[in-house]
Amino acid sequence: MTALSAALAAMDKATPGPWIAKLCLGGSYVIDNTLPENKGLVRNIAEVSGHLSTSKDAALIAAAPDMAAWIKKALPWVEIRAERLRTLLILARAEKDEAYVELIADASEELAALDALLAEAKGEGKC
Numbered sequence: 001m002t003a004l005s006a007a008l009a010a011m012d013k014a015t016p017g018p019w020i021a022k023l024c025l026g027g028s029y030v031i032d033n034t035l036p037e038n039k040g041l042v043r044n045i046a047e048v049s050g051h052l053s054t055s056k057d058a059a060l061i062a063a064a065p066d067m068a069a070w071i072k073k074a075l076p077w078v079e080i081r082a083e084r085l086r087t088l089l090i091l092a093r094a095e096k097d098e099a100y101v102e103l104i105a106d107a108s109e110e111l112a113a114l115d116a117l118l119a120e121a122k123g124e125g126k127c
Helices: 003-011 054-062 064-095 098-122
Strands: 020-023 029-032 046-048
Touching: 003 064, 003 098, 020 054, 029 054, 046 054, 054 064, 064 098
Parallel strands: none
Antiparallel strands: 020 029, 029 046
16 A cells, blocks of 8 residues: 555545644644534644644645545546557557557556556555
């Protein structure tokens, strides 16, 4: 399982978003879910403090539910693009035309990158 696939799987069990980063006394930030629809759920999801990037780290953590939701929405489109590239490669290779050499190379490279991205999101191929 990759860090990405573990994070995406964990978001289904995590405190629902959206989360917010609130500045506390002393310069630390608390990540919280204070929206009315989350009433009664865990609060103070995380605390970030002690270094120069504290506000940026807190903002990144607070955005986690939204980022995970976006990734989950985008993954099916990445899969569709990969399948279309597979089809394109089958057709272009069948033509055995020199005009398609560059197209085949470019499509093969893009497909390899998409397959790696999908494998990482699904936790495949890494320990």
